[in-house]
Amino acid sequence: MSQENLDLVRSVFAEWERGEFSTTPEWADPVMVFEIPDGPEPSTRTGLSATPGVEAFLELWEHLRFEAEEYRELDDGSVLVLSRMIGRGKASGVDVDQLRASLFRVSNGKVTQLVLYWDRDRALADLGHAPEGGSPDP
Numbered sequence: 001m002s003q004e005n006l007d008l009v010r011s012v013f014a015e016w017e018r019g020e021f022s023t024t025p026e027w028a029d030p031v032m033v034f035e036i037p038d039g040p041e042p043s044t045r046t047g048l049s050a051t052p053g054v055e056a057f058l059e060l061w062e063h064l065r066f067e068a069e070e071y072r073e074l075d076d077g078s079v080l081v082l083s084r085m086i087g088r089g090k091a092s093g094v095d096v097d098q099l100r101a102s103l104f105r106v107s108n109g110k111v112t113q114l115v116l117y118w119d120r121d122r123a124l125a126d127l128g129h130a131p132e133g134g135s136p137d138p
Contacts, residue, residue, distance in 0.1 A: 002077060005106040009071065009079040012104070012111070016066040021058055023051045029110040037126070039118035061087040066100070072129075078105040078113075080127065082120060103127070 012027055034050035036043050045053060058064065064087035072080040081102045088095050101123035105113035117123035121131040 004109065005077055005079055005104075006071060006073075008106060008109065008111070009081060009104045010068075013066065013068040013081060013083070017068070019063060019065040021054070021064070023054050024048070027111055028114070029107070029112045032111055033113040035113065035115045037115060037117060038122050060090060062090050063088055066102075074127065076105075078103060080104075080123065082132075 008027055012025070015021070015025075031047045032050075034045045034054070041053075043053060064085070067084045067086065068081050069084065070082040072082070074080055081104070083100050083102060085096065085098045085100045098118070099120045101117040101120045103113070103115040103117070103123065104111050115123075117126075124131050
């Protein structure tokens with residue numbers, strides 16, 4: 001993995017670990033593909049069309065943050081981050097601590113695709129890796 005790609009992704013997670021989320025981040029390519037392949041509302045958006053969905057999601061939470069647990073190098077230069085999403089629902093007051101995964105595809109110093117997985121094992125399977133604590137399916 002190029003050190004530049006890893007440094008970029010680490011800087012994104014540093015913001016997210018502080019609970020700082022921008023809907024027009026400097027690290028994103030203007031036509032970045034933003035994808036959520038699983039979870040309650042799977043979707044794919046491009047560029048600024050992702051902003052309303054991101055804003056709506058962020059509005060659901062108090063004290064939302066992500067904690068990176070592991071950065072994985074992928075053969076194509078992208079970076080997979082295994083993380084935790086921690087927060088409290090504004091309406092419910094329920095505390096949430098969930099395992100997540102984020103895939104960053106980077107080109108020319110900008111994230112060109114961001115795939116946010118609700119299910120880590122789904123992310124690992126999609127990328128041809130063994131699920132956590134197990135071996136790949138035959």
